Amino acid sequence: MERVADGVWLLRGDLRKGMNIYFIEEEGGGVVQFDAGSRGMTKKTRKAAAQLGGLNRVVLGHAHADHRGTAPYMDAPVLCHPDEVAEAEREDPFWPYMDLSLLPVAPVRWIYPFLLRRWDGGAVKIDATVSEGDEVAGFRVIHFPGHAPGLIGLWRERDRVALVSDVVYLIDSARLKPLPEGEASVPHPAFGQSDEQARQSLRKLAALDPAVVGAGHGEPLCGESLRGTLERAAEKP
Numbered sequence: 001m002e003r004v005a006d007g008v009w010l011l012r013g014d015l016r017k018g019m020n021i022y023f024i025e026e027e028g029g030g031v032v033q034f035d036a037g038s039r040g041m042t043k044k045t046r047k048a049a050a051q052l053g054g055l056n057r058v059v060l061g062h063a064h065a066d067h068r069g070t071a072p073y074m075d076a077p078v079l080c081h082p083d084e085v086a087e088a089e090r091e092d093p094f095w096p097y098m099d100l101s102l103l104p105v106a107p108v109r110w111i112y113p114f115l116l117r118r119w120d121g122g123a124v125k126i127d128a129t130v131s132e133g134d135e136v137a138g139f140r141v142i143h144f145p146g147h148a149p150g151l152i153g154l155w156r157e158r159d160r161v162a163l164v165s166d167v168v169y170l171i172d173s174a175r176l177k178p179l180p181e182g183e184a185s186v187p188h189p190a191f192g193q194s195d196e197q198a199r200q201s202l203r204k205l206a207a208l209d210p211a212v213v214g215a216g217h218g219e220p221l222c223g224e225s226l227r228g229t230l231e232r233a234a235e236k237p
């Protein structure tokens with residue numbers, strides 16, 4: 001596990017270690033898990049949570065297959081945004097708004113249905129919801145709709161740490177490879193509900209002026225020019 005910030009840990013797994021699960025230490029002991037990666041990460045995720053003092057709850061950044069995969073197997077309450085409940089509780093991993101035909105590279109277009117099924121852990125029973133302004137383990141919930149209607153991030157003002165699930169991509173999902181170092185992009189519209197809203201949410205993240213951004217895939221972003229990187233990503237065609 002990598003330490004991302006004070007009391008914040010990152011577990012990377014699955015395809016090219018591209019799936020991120022974060023753990024945040026809680027004052028009373030134990031951790032909150034933010035995002036749930038893919039089903040294949042279950043064993044490692046359970047072990048990591050136990051090492052960190054036990055799992056108090058799982059908070060989903062959003063409910064796509066590669067973000068809800070371990071959630072049904074963690075033996076802990078699962079929370080998400082109200083606008084994400086219906087999809088989290090769906091059995092199959094294909095949402096009506098996903099349009100894989102928008103992916104430009106044919107083999108990638110063909111392999112995604114297989115990958116989504118492999119990553120997915122199936123329907124997740126949601127125990128409670130969290131909305132913009134709610135507190136989670138010293139972080140504030142922020143709503144970032146677009147890529148998914150109920151996509152949320154966690155924001156900690158005191159050290160400007162943002163854990164943001166798929167608000168920003170550090171990988172090229174249309175080609176299944178990392179973006180050049182220090183580059184970022186808005187999530188590919190093939191997977192999202194609204195590209196315009198996704199761009200608006202990325203601008204909302206940039207405006208927070210974060211010092212560290214932990215996304216759903218790839219290494220955390222940090223550094224002086226981070227705000228500019230996010231602003232440019234939101235406007236890129």
Ligand SMILES: [Zn+2]
Pocket residue numbers: 062064067147166191
């Ligand atoms: Zn996603």
